[in-house]
Amino acid sequence: MKMRIQDLLVFAALLWRDVAAADIYVSSSGSDTNDGSASSSPIKSIAAAQKAVRNQLKRSSTENVTVHLAPGVYLLSEPLRLTDQDSAKSASVKWIGPGALLSGGLEVTGWTAGSQGIYSASVPVGTKSRNLYVNGQAANFARRKVSNRKDFTYTSSGIKWTNAALDWISSTAGISGAEIRFINSFTDRYSPIASAKTRELVMKQNAWYNNNWGYDHVAKPNADFGVWVQNALALLSDGGQFFLDSAAGKVYYKPLAGENMATAKTYLGVLETLVAVGGTYDNPAHDITFQGVSFAHTTWNAVSDIGYVDQQTGGYICENKTYTPSNFESVRPWWCQMPSAIQISAAKNVIFSGGNYTQLGAGGIGIGNDPNAHLSGVGLGASYVSIQDGYFSQIMGNSITAGGIRPDAHHPPDNRMINSRIDISNNIFYNVSTLYSSTVPIFVSYVQYSTVSHNDIDTTPYSGICLGYGWGSNDAGGSSEYVNRGLYKYQPQYSTPTISQNNALDGNLIHRYGYGHTDLGALYTLSKSPSTYVSNNYAFDSSGYGTYTDEGSNSYIISGNVLMSSGIWSAVNGANTGNNTYTNNYYRNGA
Template sequence: MNTRQLYVNGLDVELPQLQSLLGISGSYGSPATGLGFAGIRFTGTSWLGPSGSDGYADQQSGAHITGAHAMPANGLSTCTSGCTQFEATRNHWVQMPAAVQVSAATGITFSGNTFSELGQAGLGVGNDGAATASGTGLGAGDITITGNTFTDIAGSGIQVGGIQPDAHHPGNPQMTNHDITVSNNRVSGVGTDYKETAGILSTYVTNATITHNQCDHLPYDGIDIGWGRGINAPGGSQDYVNRGTYAYQPVYSTPTTLKNNTVSHNLVFDTKKAMFDGGSIYSLSASPGSVISDNYMYGNNHTTALYLDEGSRYLTVSRNVVQDAGNWALTNANGNNHTDSGGFPTGYHQLVIGSDSLCLDVYGGGSGLGQRLDQWPCKDTAGSNQDFTPR
């Protein structure tokens, strides 16, 4: 029936154009210092980079390739296991910018704030210069992020550290990202557009503490630590020798800045709603003195809970509780990338925990791929050793 009336639902439509809301940045010799932000709602940004000529050629956790790169004419035959032309781009990958940015700064606190309706990463701390409005990256120290809410964000909720060479082997020691505390935050429903981004990402950082956070309803990982797949660790990686990476960068003889980090007492659930290859908690590269402990992970859509990916070494994983996972723990220790160098027993290329076990225990007696570990309840049972410690 034609009533000659038009019914329109009332809508509030916002089309943001602003990329960054707040930038805190000094210089390496004179960093911004002593600022606190509490009870603020950060909202209403966009990131128009993907609409430009570069598009968004994503790699992992918001890192992407920019510029034009020709595809090899015989790529289908020469790039079946790595491609030298691709490796040439690796040190030039660019991070996704954050709505709130901190670099070349010390003694900065964010507490009790809300980050929502943001078109890129929420809070970026010590990211590369290319990801900051100031152009000065890295150099973040003594930063505290506590009691905040991150929700309805296109990328990661919290993005700490850089990925380019100065992040892992800084030309100036004052560039080193250090002493970053991320505690008691809720990160829920982020990665809405860029689904390969983690709830919390921490790359090359010294003394990061990620504790008592809740990460839930995420398309990819809950918490990611590390970067670089062992490429930049002392001695490099044979896998990336084979791929031709070191034609474009040195084989380093000194450690990276990734060390002494703690991921503990976090609640991570309802992850991997869109992506697959990762973990509820995920690590990359050598991280001496680092610990992943006392976390509770469940509901990851039958994927891996604790994933120690390429180059993960010198960290301790203990007293974690995993429920409803496809793999409770996995280490990517193939014959070339040396994740297991220094003493993984044969059979620890894939760790499988029995469905009636609550905690990771040390190795059992077998040596086959996917060897089932000894099973102990998640308590200090006599004779149990609830540590998984790759050395």
């Protein structure tokens, strides 16, 4: 651990040099005709503030620059993209703003009461969004639960049934263009509906084909946590539900008890990304800090078109095609990652400190993710990145995702792609993974010399913290399980180890986890990660496992944990899982 402390001290020294400084002032009530050089003449927009920063860096690239954001809501018309051009040559750029909120939303006003307690408001025709936020809370889709999914017969083209109690499905107005959500053991799948016939739904391809492929899929779930038909106006019946009619430019919402739509603050998430920090491997973005700034109101629209072919923890089949050959393993190396509202890749010495991260329609913060999950198209390559002292709630996907899942993430051809020295500490996570429930508060895949410490995780439907990926298939020598499945017909059976090593999950508090799925743990690991510590964590108030060393978990030191949930304290599963050291753990339920 001495190496990590020294690294953090070097990190801090790099960011807080004692050099000359310049200040830029921004206020949502300011004007972009101002120069922002004083608090009495602030710039209004974030875009103009970025331009002012770049102009200052052209004058002097050796001065610290501080952007002071006054309290208020800053509605972004496009993502803030920070590259090496937004980085000082030998100093730092800080965006400081306690009380400032960067929003990717469209504020919705002028609500009018209609029949059955449903309100409506006008928005620009063509507005696309899957997320409405009312008074800081995410609304549900207009939806109705299917009483028993076993009444369905699954075909290559869709769903059929004979039980007359389900006839409401095909007779629902607007059912063509709606979707079905299936929550299973460790997946949460969405499939769009193409059309309806008598006691039959024809599902949109290729989402339907791909959602009935692999493991824990629609037709053969390992566990059943419910099926909903959703996203049609005719299904809007309960308080807290909404429907967006994009073609008509109208959004509908039924208030919860006590909500006053005359005073409610409502936003449709319209941007998918708020901030993208990233340059290139030759010229990375660097020495950038956000302190006390909050982020909210994003969406993720791809699901409406191609569904969500979930493979857990934000990995999904993203290509809208039928795969040939029809071996599920042929696509495993090429899954995509759910994008995050804040994206950091090809970057070093980046800090996000304090602030709130709420009402975000996909992931929260993505660090060193694959290129498909970064706005610039350049992924991985994140080092000395710190996420600290933040509050995360109402995040629809993973709150924080560190690392990628494709081949370049675990066996990079260029060492500059390696994700290393990432620190996720002292954050609070409450009621997260609320729309894509098989995601987690903190997911760390292929990284090294990184630490997840002293975070408080409260109320999440799946695992608490996940470390590792690949189910052992990408480790040196491969996995006998994946030899049998045929994976190595489609990717190398590597002879060298992945980059994962020397990481730590230390001193985290995890409670009320795993209420919406099975096959999970407070502390979940996959694949080999030498000299990695899982230590001094406290987990309770769940029926899930305490530690869960799943396929290929190897060379971990699991020590000093207090595991008080009712599930088995230490679950072990899969080929090549072993060589793990357990010492001084205190637990409630033995194996």
